[in-house]
Amino acid sequence: MNKHVMNEAIGETRLDRGTQGVIGQGVDRYEGKLKVSGKAPYAYEHLIGEKVAYGFVVPGPIGRARVKSIDTAKARAMPGVLAVVTGDAIMHSSAQPMGPDVPAMKGEIFHYNQPVALVVAETFETARHASHLVEVDYEPLEGHYEMEGRRETGRASDGGPMAADTKRGDFEKAFAASEVQFDRTYTTPSYHAAAMEPHASVAKWDGDQLTVWSSCQLLDLNVKQIANGVGVDASKVRLLSPYIGGGFGSKLGIGPDAVLAALGAREVGRPVKLALTRQNVFQATSRRGETIQRVRIGATKDGRITCFAHETDTPNAEGEGFFEPSGISTVFLYPGDDRLVTHRVVTTDVLTTSAVRAPGEATGMLATESALDELAEQFGIDPIAFRKLNEPEKDPQEDVPFSSRRLLECIDEGARRFGWADRPSKPATRREGEWLVGYGMASASRANSLMASSAEIEMSADGRATVKTSMTDIGTGTYTILQQIAAEMLGLPLDRVDVLLGDTSLPASSGSGGSWGANSAGSSVFVAAEAIVEEFARRLDVDASTLTLKDGHAIAGNRQIPFSEILKRETLTVTGKIEPGDTSDNTNQASYGAHFAEVAVNVTTGETRVRRLLTVGTAGRILNMKTATSQCYGGQIWGIGYALEEELVVDPRSGLIVNHDLAEYHVPVHADVPKLDVVLLEDRDPYASPLAGKGIGELAIAGVGAAINNAVYNATGIRVYDYPITMDKLL
Numbered sequence: 001m002n003k004h005v006m007n008e009a010i011g012e013t014r015l016d017r018g019t020q021g022v023i024g025q026g027v028d029r030y031e032g033k034l035k036v037s038g039k040a041p042y043a044y045e046h047l048i049g050e051k052v053a054y055g056f057v058v059p060g061p062i063g064r065a066r067v068k069s070i071d072t073a074k075a076r077a078m079p080g081v082l083a084v085v086t087g088d089a090i091m092h093s094s095a096q097p098m099g100p101d102v103p104a105m106k107g108e109i110f111h112y113n114q115p116v117a118l119v120v121a122e123t124f125e126t127a128r129h130a131s132h133l134v135e136v137d138y139e140p141l142e143g144h145y146e147m148e149g150r151r152e153t154g155r156a157s158d159g160g161p162m163a164a165d166t167k168r169g170d171f172e173k174a175f176a177a178s179e180v181q182f183d184r185t186y187t188t189p190s191y192h193a194a195a196m197e198p199h200a201s202v203a204k205w206d207g208d209q210l211t212v213w214s215s216c217q218l219l220d221l222n223v224k225q226i227a228n229g230v231g232v233d234a235s236k237v238r239l240l241s242p243y244i245g246g247g248f249g250s251k252l253g254i255g256p257d258a259v260l261a262a263l264g265a266r267e268v269g270r271p272v273k274l275a276l277t278r279q280n281v282f283q284a285t286s287r288r289g290e291t292i293q294r295v296r297i298g299a300t301k302d303g304r305i306t307c308f309a310h311e312t313d314t315p316n317a318e319g320e321g322f323f324e325p326s327g328i329s330t331v332f333l334y335p336g337d338d339r340l341v342t343h344r345v346v347t348t349d350v351l352t353t354s355a356v357r358a359p360g361e362a363t364g365m366l367a368t369e370s371a372l373d374e375l376a377e378q379f380g381i382d383p384i385a386f387r388k389l390n391e392p393e394k395d396p397q398e399d400v401p402f403s404s405r406r407l408l409e410c411i412d413e414g415a416r417r418f419g420w421a422d423r424p425s426k427p428a429t430r431r432e433g434e435w436l437v438g439y440g441m442a443s444a445s446r447a448n449s450l451m452a453s454s455a456e457i458e459m460s461a462d463g464r465a466t467v468k469t470s471m472t473d474i475g476t477g478t479y480t481i482l483q484q485i486a487a488e489m490l491g492l493p494l495d496r497v498d499v500l501l502g503d504t505s506l507p508a509s510s511g512s513g514g515s516w517g518a519n520s521a522g523s524s525v526f527v528a529a530e531a532i533v534e535e536f537a538r539r540l541d542v543d544a545s546t547l548t549l550k551d552g553h554a555i556a557g558n559r560q561i562p563f564s565e566i567l568k569r570e571t572l573t574v575t576g577k578i579e580p581g582d583t584s585d586n587t588n589q590a591s592y593g594a595h596f597a598e599v600a601v602n603v604t605t606g607e608t609r610v611r612r613l614l615t616v617g618t619a620g621r622i623l624n625m626k627t628a629t630s631q632c633y634g635g636q637i638w639g640i641g642y643a644l645e646e647e648l649v650v651d652p653r654s655g656l657i658v659n660h661d662l663a664e665y666h667v668p669v670h671a672d673v674p675k676l677d678v679v680l681l682e683d684r685d686p687y688a689s690p691l692a693g694k695g696i697g698e699l700a701i702a703g704v705g706a707a708i709n710n711a712v713y714n715a716t717g718i719r720v721y722d723y724p725i726t727m728d729k730l731l
C-alpha cells in the first residue's frame with residue numbers, strides 16, 4: 001500500500017496546482033493526424049520494403065469434428081507457395097482469447113471456421129488461392145450450437161470478471177413474501193466487436209528471438225499468449241502495437257494471426273504478414289455471448305424495492321471460463337436487502353465468447369433498466385421519481401460506502417437539459433403524422449478498476465521529457481492523455497513531452513481494457529513525475545510541496561532554476577508504478593450517468609428512428625474532455641446498435657456465423673445517428689486513483705439501449721423483451 005499516493009490523492013495534488021493548464025482540456029489526439037494521413041503504421045504495415053511472405057488461414061469447414069487428415073499436396077504444388085503448415089499449434093491458434101494457457105485440442109474442430117492450416121506464399125493472392133486447394137478430411141462429431149434445450153447444463157464458472165454468484169439474505173423467501181412481484185425475462189443476441197482494423201500480425205525471427213507487430217490491447221498478457229502458442233519462452237518474444245484501429249475487447253487476447261504469422265515465419269525463414277479477412281475476424285476471434293436474463297424484483301405497495309434478483313444464462317465454448325457478466329452492475333446499483341445475482345455458462349460449439357465493450361453492463365442494463373421502467377409504470381410513478389425512491393445510500397451488497405455516486409444529480413441534470421417534463425405521460429399518445437413519438441430514460445453505471453501499471457519518465461537536461469510504457473492507444477487518446485499528465489506535473493509545454501507506447505520492451509503496463517487504461521497508466525506517469533519533482537527538491541534542498549515547476553524551471557521561494565541547471569547535463573530516469581489498492585480500500589467504485597432518448601416509431605412500417613440522445617455522466621477527474629466525450633458518443637452509438645440493429649446470427653443446425661461481415665452485421669451508420677449530446681460533470685474521486693479519475697470509456701454504452709427501449713414503449717405502448725427492437729416486434 002503506497003500511503004504517499006493515497007494522501008496526496010485525497011488532498012489537492014500537483015495536477016490541481018499545475019502551471020500548464022492542460023489537464024482536462026480537450027486537447028486533440030496528436031496521433032489522430034498521423035492515423036488519418038496514413039503515417040501511423042498499423043500492425044500489417046510494418047516491414048514495408050522487406051522481403052516478406054504472406055500467410056492465409058485455412059478455416060475449418062464444419063462446426064464440430066475430428067480432423068483425420070489434411071491433404072496439402074495441391075496447395076504446395078502451386079507456384080509461389082512456400083509452405084502449408086498444419087498441426088495442433090495451428091488449430092490452437094485461436095483457442096484462448098483471454099488466458100495465457102492453451103488447452104490441448106487434439107486435432108479437433110470446436111467451432112466453424114477454426115483455423116486448421118496455414119498457407120504461406122510469395123503474395124497474398126497466391127496464399128489465398130492456395131488456401132482453397134487444401135483438403136481437410138474429417139469425422140463429424142455431434143455439435144450443439146445454441147443454448148436452447150441445454151440451459152439446465154449451465155455451469156457456474158470462476159473464469160469471468162466477477163464471481164458467478166453473489167447472494168445476500170434469502171431472495172426466494174423475500175420475493176415470495178413481497179407485496180408486489182415483478183418477473184420478466186429479457187434476451188439479448190450475440191454481438192461482435194467489429195473493430196475497424198482487422199486482427200493482423202507481422203512476425204520476424206532473428207535466430208531464436210521473435211518480434212511480432214500485432215493489433216493488441218494488453219501487450220504484457222499478449223506476449224505470453226504468443227510465446228505459449230509458438231512454444232517458446234516469453235523472454236524471447238517482443239510484441240509491438242504502436243497504433244491500433246480499435247479493439248473493443250476483441251483484442252484483449254490475441255487473434256489467431258499472431259501465432260500463425262510466427263509459426264509461418266519460422267517455417268519459411270522469412271518474415272510473414274498475416275491479416276485476417278473480415279470474415280475471419282467475425283468467425284475466428286471472439287464474440288459476445290447471447291444472454292437470457294431473468295429479472296425479479298420484489299417491492300412494497302408504495303414502490304419501495306425490497307429484494308432483487310438477476311439471473312443470466314450465456315454460452316461459451318468447451319473449457320472456456322469467461323461469461324458475459326450481465327449482473328455486474330446489479331450487484332451495487334439497485335437496492336434490496338435480499339439479493340441474488342447469478343450467471344450460468346452453457347457450453348456450445350460456437351466461437352468463443354469473450355469481452356466486448358462494457359462486458360456485463362452493456363447487456364445487463366438492457367434488461368434491468370427496462371425492468372425499472374416497467375415497474376415504475378406499474379406503480380404509476382415517473383421513472384425518475386421511482387429511481388429516487390429507490391436510490392441506495394451505500395453499496396447494498398457489501399454495506400460499504402460508495403467512493404462517490406452522483407447518479408441522481410446526473411438524472412436531474414439530464415432531465416432539465418432534455419426537457420423530460422414534456423414527456424408524454426401516457427404511452428402512444430403523441431403522434432406527428434405517421435410517427436409516434438416517445439421519451440425514455442435509463443441509468444448508466446460502470447464498475448471502476450485500477451490495474452497495476454508502470455511507466456518510466458526520462459528527463460533530459462535540455463528540458464524534454466519522454467514517457468515510456470508498454471501501454472496501448474486503441475484509438476482512445478492514450479498518447480495525448482499521458483502527454484497531458486506529464487506536462488502538467490512537470491511544468492512543461494505539451495510539445496516538450498514525447499510518449500512512447502505499445503512495445504513490450506518498455507515498462508509493463510495495464511494495457512487498454514475495462515475502462516482502466518487512462519487511469520491506471522496515467523497514475524503510473526503521475527507517480528513517476530512525482531518522483532522527478534522529489535528528486536529536484538532533494539537536489540535543491542527544499543520541500544517538494546513548496547516546489548513549483550513551470551516552463552522548464554523549478555521555482556522555490558524567490559529562486560527560479562532552469563531544469564538544465566538541476567540536471568547538470570545528465571538525463572534523469574525514474575520509474576513510477578501503481579498497484580490496485582494503492583489509493584483505496586473498502587469503497588465501492590463506479591462511474592455513473594443517465595441517458596435520455598427521444599424516438600419516433602413509424603406507425604406503418606414499425607421503423608424506429610432515434611431523434612435525440614443525451615447522456616450526463618460523472619467519472620471523477622476528466623483527463624481530456626474531448627477524448628472522454630468522444631468515448632461517450634461511441635457508447636451512445638453502440639446503444640443505438642444494441643437497441644435496434646446488432647445481432648450476430650448463428651445457424652443452430654451448423655454453428656456457422658451467418659452474418660459474418662459488416663455488410664450483414666448491422667451497425668448504426670451516420671443516417672441512424674442523430675445529434676448526440678454528452679455532458680460530463682466536474683468531479684473528483686480521490687479514492688479511485690492518484691488522478692482522482694475513474695473509467696469513462698465504457699460508461700456511456702451501459703443502459704443507453706434501455707433508454708431507447710423505454711422511449712419506444714412510451715411512443716407505442718409496446719414493450720419489447722428480446723433485443724434488438726426490429727420492426728416486426730412493433731407491428
Ligand code: MOS
Pocket residue numbers: 217247248249250252355356357358359512513514515
Ligand atoms: Mo474492453 S471490452 O474491456 O476492451
